[in-house]
Amino acid sequence: MIERMIKDGVPEEKIARALNINVKSIIQKRHLLDGICSEATNLLKDKMVASSAFQIFKRMKAPRQIECATLMVDMNDFTVRYARALLETTPPDQLANPEKAKVKKRLSGEKRKRMEEELVRIEREYKLIKDERGKKNLVLQFAKNYLVKLLENKKVSRYLGQYHPDILEEFRKIAEMQFLGSENTRLADSR
Numbered sequence: 001m002i003e004r005m006i007k008d009g010v011p012e013e014k015i016a017r018a019l020n021i022n023v024k025s026i027i028q029k030r031h032l033l034d035g036i037c038s039e040a041t042n043l044l045k046d047k048m049v050a051s052s053a054f055q056i057f058k059r060m061k062a063p064r065q066i067e068c069a070t071l072m073v074d075m076n077d078f079t080v081r082y083a084r085a086l087l088e089t090t091p092p093d094q095l096a097n098p099e100k101a102k103v104k105k106r107l108s109g110e111k112r113k114r115m116e117e118e119l120v121r122i123e124r125e126y127k128l129i130k131d132e133r134g135k136k137n138l139v140l141q142f143a144k145n146y147l148v149k150l151l152e153n154k155k156v157s158r159y160l161g162q163y164h165p166d167i168l169e170e171f172r173k174i175a176e177m178q179f180l181g182s183e184n185t186r187l188a189d190s191r
Contacts, residue, residue, distance in 0.1 A: 012027065028051065032051055032054055033054065034058075035057075035058040035096070036054055036057050036058060036065060037062035037065050037066060039062070039065075039066045039069075040057065040062070040065040040066050040068070040069040043066070043069040043070060043072075043073055044069050044072065044073070044078070047072070047073065047078050048078055049072075049078045050078070050079070050080050050083075052080050052083075053078065053079070053080050053083040056080070056083040056084060056086075056087050057069075057083065058096065059087060059095060059096055059097070060087065060090055060094060060095055060096060061094050061095065061096055063094065064090055064094040064095075068083070068086045068090075071086065071123065072086075074126065074130065075126070085115075085119065086119075088112065088115060088116075089115055089116045089119040089120075091116075143174075144174055144175060144177060147171050147174055147175045148175045150171070151168075151171060151172065151175055
């Protein structure tokens with residue numbers, strides 16, 4: 001909205017007065033996404049990401065920005081702290097200006113290497129868990145469809161109603177579920 005007003009010729013000072021914000025803030029917001037690739041922007045467009053996280057992203061090359069944005073979305077973590085951790089574990093060849101990269105004094109080379117290895121391991125484990133969850137949801141969907149068919153059989157429903165009403169009630173709840181989300185996955189995993 002602000003960008004559109006500026007393009008229409010409204011002075012930044014007038015916009016700042018109308019919105020009761022600092023002119024410097026408008027200028028920063030206008031340049032917020034400069035240096036951020038469009039794929040990363042699209043991944044984060046509807047998320048609450050701090051503007052300083054975008055400043056961190058600008059220090060990485062586009063492929064790493066996309067990878068980091070994907071990780072932030074997957075982990076549902078849009079904090080500056082997480083963006084800094086991702087930057088710290090970015091290999092120098094994926095930094096926009098590797099020669100300008102600040103090496104933090106509190107991280108020795110050994111600690112940095114361990115942190116990079118740990119983040120790579122966590123990313124790999126997360127991807128495996130995500131793939132496994134998809135498979136489990138598929139199995140749960142098949143099981144749900146089977147229960148629906150089973151409950152459509154009047155003899156089976158009558159038998160369960162007479163001898164196992166508690167199981168029949170649980171089967172009906174499962175058959176009526178619209179989405180097989182994480183809480184349903186826990187339900188299935190606990191059995």
